[in-house]
Amino acid sequence: MRFALLCDDPLALPIVESLNSQVDGQRLTHAVRITPEADLLLHGLTDLRFVEHWEDLLVSKEIDAVIIGGMHPKILEGAKQIATAGIPILFIPQSEQGSTLAYELSLIHDDNQVLLWPLFWHRFDQGALRLKRAMSDGELGQIQFLQLQRTIPILTPGTPISQSQVDGELLHDIDLPRWLAGDYDQVTGLRTAATSEGLQMQSVVLAGRGLPESNWSISGSPGLAEWKLIVRGDLGVATLTRDGNSRRWIFESKQERVEGDRQQTAREALSAFAHSLSLSREAVPATSSSASSANVARGSLWGDLVKCFETIDATHRSVRRRRTIELHFEPMSERAIFKTQMTAIGCALLVATFLLTLVYLGIASLIPLPGYALIGLRALVFGPLVLFLLAQILLPLTRPSSAEKTSTR
Missing domain, CATH: 1.10.287 (Helix Hairpins)
Structure with missing residues (x-):
């Protein structure tokens, strides 16, 4: 499979490195040099064709999919036009892209069934997958609650963190409890010492019928960033930690320790994308189950990303109105x-x-x-x-x- 790159998000680096190794016949063939940050992603790559404009990707016959991520206006416009042209997209989400872009791409997907595939790193990490298996297999018993605590590095104690930083981290984290426990539909947000310059701490509580309560909190702290998820059940406790800003999770329980590997996670993600693409291209599914699989491949993950953006918006409304917000997820068409x-x-x-x-x-x-x-x-x-x-x-x-x-x- 041949990929093109329209991205300046550093989170795409493991994907780019994996494509550079050309494992399983997947390789990066084209790249748009749109910003200096995009050039950093391409450092050391060979056998790559550089183009100056995303429009060049629309006419190329040598591209099977495009990796898109970043906040540059040309990248966002390119994402909409590339999706309109029916070219599959592996999407690196950022909170600043906003729910509006997610809705616009949803409508494009509904129109031409193009594959829009957001990258959720934790869904392919071995440590996170081990935690999900422990919860689904009942190793921890009845789950009582999930608690995710994390910090952002600050220069001095008391320095506020910006709301954009909080939203950026929340977007990447908020899918995790849904993926682990279920589809939460109630959001309660609370900010501590919030001013025009930022805030000291923010917490988000997720709840849903028949689901364990999930708590997420973030604050500033001198030193390295910390990330820790605690899952408590009536038969035991399991933790999931992450080192700094790395995309590598570590699962720990009394009996076992499993560490994820960044490159393996990238390869698993690319393999899952290729599988989704093959399902989405099924012109005439043989059975109703294969039709359902193709439909899931086309739109399910993108719907999950839309829910993440809607949860962030609901958190802002909850803080502003000082009450719990009910989420009502409806498909856009x-x-x-x-x-x-x-x-x-x-x-x-x-x-x-x-x-x-x-x-x-x-x-x-x-x-x-x-x-x-x-x-x-x-x-x-x-x-x-x-x-x-x-x-x-x-x-x-x-x-x-x-x-x-x-x-x-």
């Missing part, structure tokens, strides 16, 4: 947006028709009008509602949702 817009327009027209009817009756009772004038007034009152009802025939013409497209193949 052109059909859903059409229905929502039509519902709002329909409600407004019903109210307007009622008010205009009262006005019409008042005018007709007070002022004697000729017959043609009364007919004209009735047309003005009821015409918009009639046109709206006729417009409903457009509903079957809107693009079907992803599930409908898959089921008809």
Whole structure:
């Protein structure tokens, strides 16, 4: 598989290094030199074609997928255009990209079924996978709670950390409890000593029906960054730690210690991406189960990323309103947006028709009008509602949702 790189995010470095070794026939063939940070990712690479603009990737016949990450406006615009062209994307998420970009790409995916595959490092790390297996196999018994504590290095005690730093770390962490325990749908956020310059500490509590409570907290601390997840069950305790900002987790329990390897994690992630791509390209699934697998490959992981962005937004609302926020995850599609817009327009027209009817009756009772004038007034009152009802025939013409497209193949 041949990859192109449109990215200046350092988190993509293990992926780039793995592609440079050309394991399993996967290799990096093209790169866009868009920022100096992007050049740092490419240091020491050979047999690579450099291009100056992402538009060059659209016309190349030698690219199977594109790795995209970063915050440069040209990168974000390139992501939307490359997805529109139907080229699969391995996406490196950042909180500053925002939920708006995630929604826009969701609509593109719903339109052309392009594979959008966000990279969740922990899902392919051996240490994190061992913790998930311990929880699902009941080794810890009934899970009571999950507690993730982490620190960000600061120069001196009391130095505030910025909200953008907090959101950046939260985006990478918030998928972990969902992946381990289930789909949390209640968010409670709390900030300590928050000012215009930053804050001293932030905590986020996740809850859901039948799920153990999950607590996440972050603060500044002199020295190295620390990251530790504690999972307590009624039969034992397990921990997951991470060294600094490395993408390597260490699982520990009374009986076992498992360490992840960054390069192995990158290879596993690339292998999973290739498998998802092969599933998404199934033109005519042989069975309903394979159709479901193809649909999951196309959209499931991207939906999880959208949930992460929505959780961050909900955390801000929770802090601002000082209450727990209920999350309602709904799939984005052109059909859903059409229905929502039509519902709002329909409600407004019903109210307007009622008010205009009262006005019409008042005018007709007070002022004697000729017959043609009364007919004209009735047309003005009821015409918009009639046109709206006729417009409903457009509903079957809107693009079907992803599930409908898959089921008809």
